Amino acid sequence: MISRYHPPRQPRYPQPLSWEAVTAVYADCADFGRRKLCPAGEGERAIRVCWLDGRVKAERLNDYIFHPILTAHFDPEGNWQRQLEEEILWNQNPRPCGSTDQAVYGLIEGACLIFTREGVLECMVPTEDRRGVEKPENESGIKGAKDSFTESVRVNTSLIRSRLRTPELIIRRHLVGRQTRTPVEMLWIRGLCDPAWPARIAGRLEEIQEDALLTTAELEDYLIPTRSSPFPRLFFTQRPDRVCQGLLEGRVALLIDGVPQGCILPGELSQFLQAPQDRSDHWLAASSLTCLRYLCMVLTLLLPGLYVAMAQFHFELIPTKLALSIIASKQDVPFPTALEVLGLLLAFEVLQEAGLRLPNTIGQTVSIIGGLVVGQAAVEAKIVSPVVVIVVAAAGVSGFTMPNQDLSNALRIWRFLLTLLSAGLGIYGLALGSAGLIVHLAGLEDYGLAYLASFTGPGPTPEENHPVIRRPVPRVKYRPAFLNTANRRKRR
Amino acid sequence: MRGKKKRGLLWVLCLAGLYLLLTHSLSDLTPKIQDITQVSLMRSVALDQGEEGGVRLTASGDPRREGTGGQTRPPLILKAEADSLLTAVMDLERQSNGAVEFGHVKDCVIGQEQAEAGIQGLLDFLERDFSMRLDTDLYLLREEEGGAAVEDLASAASSLSLRLEALRSDRVYGGRGWNYHVRSFLSQLADNGTALLPVLRLEENPDYDPAKEDSQSKGKLSLDGLCFFRGDRLGGILTREESLGAALLTDQNQLDSLTVELDGGTMASVQLVWAKMEPRLLRNEAGEAEGLVLSLSMKGDLNEIRGWADPWDPDVLREIEAGCCRLLEERCRAALNRSRQEETDFLHLKRSLILRYPLMASELEQWWQQNFSRMEIRLEVRGEIQRSYNIDRPMGDEYRGQAS
Structure with a gap:
């Protein structure tokens, strides 16, 4: 049976806005706070205020709402709501509230509602008790900025605004999730970004009708329609400077409230092989390291498969001494090479997973015991040969050089596939698998941008940046052509 | 629509896979798995004439190690005799517990008797068999059967391939690239009808102790000059002097020592580090080719002086250079004389000349056929001691030999 789409009910609370309606919505909520205020000498006319504890800052509520109300002189015959809005309240943006929906959701956002006989005022007094700006844990660098995103979307936008001081930076808010109503803010630079991208991304965001948006994958699954590929398509980063860099290239960024990461899209492969320090290091050093990362990517993908193919099918490819x-090293090992390699690859993954899930100190112990003690014992017991340990370790360590964890995970999956193909078909299987991988990558496309866009086409001109070689900044005059930016020049 | 097509393609692939599995055709399509530990890696083969005109094949690996850091055992030696080399190879594979892998064979030694009888069948096999490497080096074993070299050199510490590897590094008859492997041998035969090969001599090891049979080899193998093949048969074996000259004229001699006696009895030793031969046509006044000039340039390091001559004296250095050039000239002359005497251009001078004058290729070919045995060949040798440590010596002061 095909389930039919039921759009969310609009408005959600159809009853007219009143004190009773709002208190009825939050009747069973322990954090719902309310107070009746009687301004000096006006015993008959009272003002009612309500809020949600934890969402508002108590000092702000007391000092800028309660205190002015209780000490003000109201005109007994006058319009109290107008008086409050224009004369009494010490608040940045008091605004009249017109519906129960607006009032109910305003409370969640950190507002307090002030009920008078004339109407309802909504004043934002939100709390800012959140984690402060800290160092990026996963993308640290020696040189360059040391701040990272927090869980507060507003703090995050301020971190970006403090770097990109241009009014052309557009920040548009979307609320995603029927229940969570998570603020997702879309950022782009007007005049740089292909105007079609923000429109298409906004359209996708509007399409999300899930109950909740709590993790990045929930957003990724909707923004990238075909998710059969394990390769990452949205670039997540903890560093505001990298988001700024993406925006300046002409891409779009997304900031999700509650997620201390920014997301840059559309993504392409070369982006995921750039490390955070590449922009801070000397261009020669950065380029060499990028080349090394590409080499490591090839190694981590192909080395186990190549070893299996050579040791089981094509001995003549191995240099004689090797x-x-x-x-000599494999003489008493009872398992065939393919099983040995696949088993050890699996053990490597298990160790890695165990190390990640345990607390740091225990995790290290597990790695040492698993990697060194058990590995050494397995070699001595002739369960695995030392060459296989070296091959698997070299492939694993090469995988750790990937700057992006999502890319590293994708490579791990493909490494298994290629090893399996090599175990069955030898070097032909490896070649077939590699060709399949290239075809697969070439087929990926998001928002009109091919995943391999930076490696296809006529290639960068001498005045554009290269996907592998980072050219000195003064030599790079244009933004990458494949991003189709409205303004290609990046300097005079 | 796209999804439907994809799903359809997947179904077709699944059905094809199922068909292959059920009909056992998959094993025919996929390569055969052989774990590396189940394979005997052969490193050298020897080919000799068998009884009744057949061929005797002896193959050997390297000393076998028992695990990492374990003891070594003498190499595995397999022998087979059959009417054809292919049958001998098949017999050899039947003798081994696992498969026999010829992909790592680096050396092939041919017995003199087999070489004299002709090696056409062997060449065909080497050329056609996919598992044999075309960079396998060929050798002739003087007055012995190739199989003897394989057996006499096998011990826990040595094997034929290990010994030949050590000989190759001496580079007396081989230069920048050892140029006596199957590929060049075949191409030289096809191109010029003749080719050079290094000659090995097998002697008894004077230190051999039968009690230590496992750790010592019975025989001692050394390089003993070059030989030339005419067609697929052995044409002759060159003397040491002729071999050194031939190696020089074919740009193979890269490492040699030259000892020169100077006036007053001083002995100077020069290490030859570089030599290059360039042929050019000798023309008469009418511009017609009437002979050949071979310019040989050599560079050497002055390593040792025994006597009273002053190595800082430029005249002494010139005398040493002149002495070296005389030595090289004698060697080259000996090789040239043998070549003309045998009426075989095993020095490949025609080819060198055609490469020098590619536009005259057909004329030169014709002229060569008519004049090779009686043409005038001049030798110019130029020598330079490049590392004499005398920095005061003027540039361009080296010895330039006259054409002779």
């Missing part, structure tokens, strides 16, 4: 050494 072949003799492999034979």
Whole structure:
């Protein structure tokens, strides 16, 4: 049976706005706070205020709402709501509230509602008790900025605004999630970004009718329609400077409230192989390290498969001395090479997973016991050969050089696939798998941008940046052509 | 629509896979798995004439190690005799517990008797068999059967391939790239009808102790000059002097020591570090080719002086250079004389000349056929001691030999 789409009920609370309606909505909520205020000498006319504890800052409520109301002189015959709005309240933006929906959701956002006989005022007095700006844990660098995103979307936008002091920076808010109503803010630079992208991304955000948006994957699954590929398509970063860099290239950024990461889209492969320090290091050092990362990517993908293919099918490909050494080391191992490699790859993944899930100190112990003690014991017991340990370790360590964890995970999956193909078909299987991988990557496209866009086409001109070689900044005059930016020049 | 197509393609692939599995055709399509530990890696082969005109094949690996850091055992030696080399190879594979892998064979030694009888069948096999490497080095074993070298050199510490590897590094008859492997041998035969090969001599090891049979080899193998093949048969074996000259004229000699006696009895030793031969045509006044000039340039390091001559004296250095050039000239002359005497251009001078004058290729070919045995060949040798440590010596002061 095909379930039909039921759009969310609008308005959610159809009853007219009143004190009773709002208190009825929050009747069973322990954090719902309310107070009746009787301004001096006006015993008959009272003002009612309500709020949600924890969402408002108590000092602000007391000092800028309660105190002015209780000490003010109201005109007994006058319009109290107008008086409050224009004369009494010490608040940045008191605004009249017109519906129960607005009032109810305003409370969640950190507002307090002031009920008078004339109407209802909504004043924002939100709390800002959240984690402060700290160092980025996963993308640390020696040189360059040391701040990272927090869970507060407003703090995050301020971190970006403090770097991109241009009024062309557009920040548009969307509320995603029927129940969570999570603020997702979309950022782009008008005049740089392809105008089609913000429109299409906004459309996708509007389409999300999930109950909740609590994790990045929930957003990613909606923004990237075909998710059959394990390769990352949205670039998540903890560093505001990298988001700024993405915006300046002409991409779009998303900030999600409650997620201390920014997201840049659309993504393409070369972006995921750039490390945070690449922009801070000397261009030669940065380029060399990027080349090394590409080499490591090839190694982590192909090395186990290549070893299996050579040791099981194509001995003539192995240099003679190495072949003799492999034979000597593998003489008493009872398992075939493919099983040995696949088993060890699996053990490597298990160790890695165990190390991640445990607290840091225990995690390290697990790695040492698993990697060194058990590995050494397995070699001595002739369960695995030392060459296989070296091959798997080299492939694993090469995978750790990937600056992006999502990319690293995708490579791990493909490494298994390629090893399996090599175990069945030898070097032909490896070649077939590699060709399949390239075809797969070439077929990925988001928002009109191919995943391999930076490696296809006529290639960068001498005045554009290269996906692998970072050219000195003064030599880079244009933004990448494949991003289709409205303004390609990045300097005079 | 796209999703439907994809799903359809997946179904087709699944059905094809199922068909292959059920009909056992998958194993025919996929390569055969052989774990590396179940394979005997052969490193050298020897080919000899068998009884009744057949061929005797002896193959050997390297000393076998028992695990990492374990003891070594003498190499595995397999022998087979059959009417054809292919049958001998198949017999050899049947003798081994696992598969026999010829992909790592680096050396092939041919017995003299087999070489004299002709090696056409062997060449065909080497050329056609996919598992044999075309960079396998060929050698001739003087007055012995190739199999003897394999057996006499096998011990826990040595094997034929290990010994030949050590000989190759001496580079007396081989230079920048050892140029006596199957590929070049075959191409030289096809191109010029003749080719050079290094000659090995097998002697008894004077230190051999039968009690230590496992750790010592019975035989001692050394390089003993070059030989030339005419067609697929052995044409002749060159003397040491001729071999050194041939190696020089074919740009193979890269490492040699030259000892020169100077006036007053001083002995100077020069290490030859570089030599290059360039041929050019000798023309008469009418511009017609009437002979050949071979310019040989050498560079050497002055390593040792025994006597009273002053190595800082430029005249002494010139005398040493002149002595070296005389030595090289004698060697080259000996090789040239043998080549003309045998009426075989095993020095590949025609090819060198055609490469020098590619536009005259057909004329030169014709002229060469008519004049090779009686043409005038001049030798110019130029020598330079590049590392004499005498920094006061003027540039361009080196010895330039006259054409002779």
